Amino acid sequence: MRAILIRDLRLSFRAGGGFGLALVFFLILIVLTPFAVGNDPVVLSKVSIGVIWIGALLACLLSLDRLFAHDFEDGTLEALVVSPLPLEMVVLIKVIVHWLTTGLPLAVLAPIFGAMLGLPAQAGLMIAVTLSIGTLGLSAIGGFGSALTVGVKRGGLLLSLLVLPMYVPTLIFGAMAARQTASGGDPTIALTILGAITLTGIATLPFVAAMVLRMNVR
Amino acid sequence: MNVDLGKYASDVLAAYGVGIAVLTVMVLAYVFRHRRMSRNLLDQESKSND
Amino acid sequence: MSIWEYANPKRFMGWSGTVLPWFAVLAAGLLTTGLVWGFFFTPNDFRQGSTVKIIYLHVPSAWIAINAYLMMFVCSLIWLIRRHHVSALAAKAAAPVGLAMTLIALATGALWGKPMWGTYWVWDPRLTSFLILALFYIGYIGLWSAIEDRDTAADLTSVLAMVGAVFALLSRYAVLFWNQGLHQGTTVTIADGAQQENISTVFFVPLLLSMGGFTLLFVTLVLLGTRSEVMERRLAVLRKKAQIL
Structure with missing residues (x-):
C-alpha cells in the first residue's frame, strides 16, 4: 500500500506528471484576471475569492483524466483489481496523491496569489484553509468522474462535463466561508458544511469509484 | 374566449412558440428514430432468414 | 406471474406496442385540451396580466423535468439490482425528454421573468438548480454515447444517475443557502391546490389537464424510445450473427 503511494507520488513529480502544471495554470489564470476585469483594485479585491476558487476548480480538473488512465491502458489496473489489496484503498490513495500534488500546493500558495x-489580509488564511479542505473533496469527486470515463478515448471533455456540476456544493460553501471572513462575518457554518461535504465524499466516493472501475475492466 | 394578451403579448407568444417548437422537435425525433429502427430490423430479419 | 415478466424484452415489445397508440392519443388529446383551454379560455390575472398563461407550459415541464430524473434513478436502481435490460434502456430513453423539459421550463421561465421581475435571468435558487439539472442530463446523455460496450454503458450511466441524484439534491439545498430567491414557492400541490385557493379554479383545471398531458406525453415518448433502443440492440445482435455466418 505504501508502495503504491510512493510510486504514484514519484510518477506525478516526474516530468509530465502534472505536478507543476496545475500550479502554473493557476498562476496564469491569476495573471490573466486583471486583464479581463480591469486593474481597479476595488473590483479586483471583490472578485479575487471567486477567481481563486474557480481557478482551483479548473486546475484540479487538469490532471484528473490521467488519474486512472495510465494504469488502465498498460494493464496495471487489471492487476490491481485482482490483487488482494482492496481496490477501494487503491482509489483512496490515488485520490490523496492527487490532492497532495494539486489541491494542497494550490491552497498553500493561494494567499500569495x-x-x-x-x-x-484577514481572508488570506481562510482561503488557504477552505481550499485545502475543499480540494480534498474535489479530488474525491474527480476520482469518481475519472473512474467513469477511464475507458473513453479523449474522455477529458466528458470528464469535465460530468465532474464540474458536482463541484457546485463544494464551491458554494468554500467560497462562502472565505467571503464571509473577508467581509468580517462568521464563517463557522459554511466551513462546517464544507467539511461535512468533503468528509462524506472522501468516505463514500472511493467505494463507488472502485465499483465503477470493476465494471470497466470486466 | 380571451385572446387579448395586452402588453405582454410578445412574451406569452414567444413562450408558447418556444415550448411547442421544442415539444414538436422532440416528438418527431423519437417517432423517426422508432420508424428507422423498425425498418432496419425488418430488413435485417428478412435477410437473416433467407 | 411476477410483475418482472413485463420487463422481458420480447414481452415488453408486445405490450408496449399495444398500449402505445392509446397513450399517444390520450396524451395528444389532454395536451391539446389543456394548452388550448389555457391559452384561449382563461382570464388574465389582475397582477400578472396575460403572462399567467405561460404557467400551462412552465409548471408541467418543470414537473416532468424533475420526475424524469426520479424515473431514471429508479430504473437505474432496478438495472443495477435485477439486471433487466429494458429498465436500463428506459432510463436512457427518458434522459433526452428530461433535458428538453428542463430547457422548456427554463425558457418559459425566463420569458415570464422578463415582464414580471424585469429581467430574463436572475441567479435565483430555483433557476440555478434547474440549470444544474440540465447539466446533469447532458452529462448523463454524453456518457451513454461515449461508451461502446452496451452493458458497461448501462452500468456506468446507472451509477452516474445515482450519484448524480445525490449531488443534484445537495446542490439544490446548497444553492438555497447561497441565495434566498425571488422565485415564488410552489403553488400547485395536487392534493390541496384547489381547496386552499392558492390558485383559483379557473386556472387550476386547465393546468391539471396540461400536467396530465405532459405526463402522458412523457410516458409515450419513453415507451417509444425504449422500443427503439430494444430494436437497436436486437439489430446489433443480428448484424453480428450475419457477419459470423
Whole structure:
C-alpha cells in the first residue's frame, strides 16, 4: 500500500506528471484576471475569492483524466483489481496523491496569489484553509468522474462535463466561508458544511469509484 | 374566449412558440428514430432468414 | 406471474406496442385540451396580466423535468439490482425528454421573468438548480454515447444517475443557502391546490389537464424510445450473427 503511494507520488513529480502544471495554470489564470476585469483594485479585491476558487476548480480538473488512465491502458489496473489489496484503498490513495500534488500546493500558495489580487489580509488564511479542505473533496469527486470515463478515448471533455456540476456544493460553501471572513462575518457554518461535504465524499466516493472501475475492466 | 394578451403579448407568444417548437422537435425525433429502427430490423430479419 | 415478466424484452415489445397508440392519443388529446383551454379560455390575472398563461407550459415541464430524473434513478436502481435490460434502456430513453423539459421550463421561465421581475435571468435558487439539472442530463446523455460496450454503458450511466441524484439534491439545498430567491414557492400541490385557493379554479383545471398531458406525453415518448433502443440492440445482435455466418 505504501508502495503504491510512493510510486504514484514519484510518477506525478516526474516530468509530465502534472505536478507543476496545475500550479502554473493557476498562476496564469491569476495573471490573466486583471486583464479581463480591469486593474481597479476595488473590483479586483471583490472578485479575487471567486477567481481563486474557480481557478482551483479548473486546475484540479487538469490532471484528473490521467488519474486512472495510465494504469488502465498498460494493464496495471487489471492487476490491481485482482490483487488482494482492496481496490477501494487503491482509489483512496490515488485520490490523496492527487490532492497532495494539486489541491494542497494550490491552497498553500493561494494567499500569495490572493494578495496580488488585493484580497483582504484577514481572508488570506481562510482561503488557504477552505481550499485545502475543499480540494480534498474535489479530488474525491474527480476520482469518481475519472473512474467513469477511464475507458473513453479523449474522455477529458466528458470528464469535465460530468465532474464540474458536482463541484457546485463544494464551491458554494468554500467560497462562502472565505467571503464571509473577508467581509468580517462568521464563517463557522459554511466551513462546517464544507467539511461535512468533503468528509462524506472522501468516505463514500472511493467505494463507488472502485465499483465503477470493476465494471470497466470486466 | 380571451385572446387579448395586452402588453405582454410578445412574451406569452414567444413562450408558447418556444415550448411547442421544442415539444414538436422532440416528438418527431423519437417517432423517426422508432420508424428507422423498425425498418432496419425488418430488413435485417428478412435477410437473416433467407 | 411476477410483475418482472413485463420487463422481458420480447414481452415488453408486445405490450408496449399495444398500449402505445392509446397513450399517444390520450396524451395528444389532454395536451391539446389543456394548452388550448389555457391559452384561449382563461382570464388574465389582475397582477400578472396575460403572462399567467405561460404557467400551462412552465409548471408541467418543470414537473416532468424533475420526475424524469426520479424515473431514471429508479430504473437505474432496478438495472443495477435485477439486471433487466429494458429498465436500463428506459432510463436512457427518458434522459433526452428530461433535458428538453428542463430547457422548456427554463425558457418559459425566463420569458415570464422578463415582464414580471424585469429581467430574463436572475441567479435565483430555483433557476440555478434547474440549470444544474440540465447539466446533469447532458452529462448523463454524453456518457451513454461515449461508451461502446452496451452493458458497461448501462452500468456506468446507472451509477452516474445515482450519484448524480445525490449531488443534484445537495446542490439544490446548497444553492438555497447561497441565495434566498425571488422565485415564488410552489403553488400547485395536487392534493390541496384547489381547496386552499392558492390558485383559483379557473386556472387550476386547465393546468391539471396540461400536467396530465405532459405526463402522458412523457410516458409515450419513453415507451417509444425504449422500443427503439430494444430494436437497436436486437439489430446489433443480428448484424453480428450475419457477419459470423
